Amino acid sequence: MDLQKYKITQISVFIENKKGRFYNTTKVLKEAGVNIRAMSLADTMDFGILRFVVDKPDVAFESLVEANFIVKKNYVIATAVKDESGGLCELLETINNLNLNIEYMYTFVNALQNKAVMLFKFEDIDEAIEKLLQNDAELLEEKFFTEY
């Protein structure tokens, strides 16, 4: 099975908890003509981790590195759930039953007709993709983000 197509490139950026840093990041992306498709911001007292899924991950990565940001690339998976009560719960039940460990997740609503998109980072991405597909979860392919 080709698991690769279900791996969505995510860009993570280290930002110090200082005024204007988040803005600077988005400015770099704007100037590079990158469209942010989904994002999350995890913060602590001292620093934050910004995570982006964008239409042009390579361009985003290069331009952020060029602007001296600390950037990493990694993969997440994207699943679509029904945009109605219990939609996410059902998916999480499946994940729970499969004994998959979620590192973190964030959502991306209004992306599909009547559906919400959940982005997940799993400890073992290959295992997660295989098991979720076997359990009929609707996984989105990377092209969904890059060609939208």
Add this chain to the structure above:
Amino acid sequence: MFFEKELETMDRKSLENLQVERLKEKIEYAYNNVEFYRKKFQESGITKESINSIEDIRKLPFTTKNDFRDNYPFGLLAKPMKEIIRIHSSSGTTGKPTVVAYTKNDIETWSRLVARIAKAAGVTDEDIVQIAFGYGLFTGGFGLHYGLEKVGAAIIPASSGNTKRQVMIMKDYGATVLVCTPSYALYIGEVARQMNLNPQEDLKLRIGMFGAEPWSEQMRKKIEESLAIKAYDNYGLSEIIGPGVAGECVEQNGMHIAEDHFIVEIINPDTLEPAKEGEYGELVVTTLTKEALPVFRYRTRDITRLIKTPCSCGRTSYRMEKPIGRTDDMLIIRGVNVFPSQIEEVLFNIEGISPHYQIIVDRMGALDTMTIMVEANANLFFDEMKKQKQLLDKINAELKTTLGIDVEVKLVEPNSIQRSEGKAKRIIDKRKF
């Protein structure tokens, strides 16, 4: 390689005889020419007859930085201004500047001392030396300059600052030796890379002679890798003469002390008694050949220890280890003594850590806090909070083991810690005492 082989490899017995003889002479000389010493020697009943062995040096009173300040600017000089040909001084950031002066012979002595350490590090008359120490009142620039001229090297007196230009000169003129502070060397490497240069291929540097601030073995490794050179430490201070008091040979294992010109002691800074053999303590130096400004038992505030075993290079002098810090750099955090170099040691042992760091000391209520700012980079950044926290916990735990106190490591953005073109400012102490 030697500059004055006979003197540098003299047997210990002859060396000690020479030291005793010179010390006696200098006591009489200072007594006759410096009011300050005449009084001091009279009070403690010191004459040249008091000295019969090296150990007798302990009978002499100490000299401190305050003695220089109390006699500002020229009260300690043993020669009239007519015979003085150079004046240097400290910056005076912590009080009145310390003023030092040199006769023609002193400049000659100083140059020879620097030539010794340059030769010991392998510098020859074929070398092109870029001196990126500030030229001015600070003794580093001119001290190295005159000494390297003695060796016959071609000198580029670049002085410090304008780092891109430094790198350009280094590349275009084919500098083979770099002279500066270790922290500036590190910064130069960083700037070279930003200019898309690979020091290994694009620069001809082979030797670095670094001094003027304490640095760790780990920092040496980082500099050597960064600039593809061998990095040698040297030691000196203006009150004594300037750089050239001691310097490393190619063994890179302690700095050979020019003992025919200086007597060194290690004392316990609290009791002022001699430190036990091999123990760390404050370095105390007596000058034996200086004309303009003889100094007896100067308390350097540098904490180090002596290596007395013979060195395979053939030099017979005692060696001093890299100072681990200065008594006035030593932080007392919740009653525990901490030297910045101990922190550097822990940090630099962590794979991928940035060499730029800063220590912030503050007081919350009655409790001292110490925060160490380290620049983040892709090696230290994890996309997962859990892993990020694990890394910080690991660094904190290692610092706690070494220092014995809790400290907090904070990751900051790249280039947010100020780069230094001279002595690095590692500590910001915000406590109000």
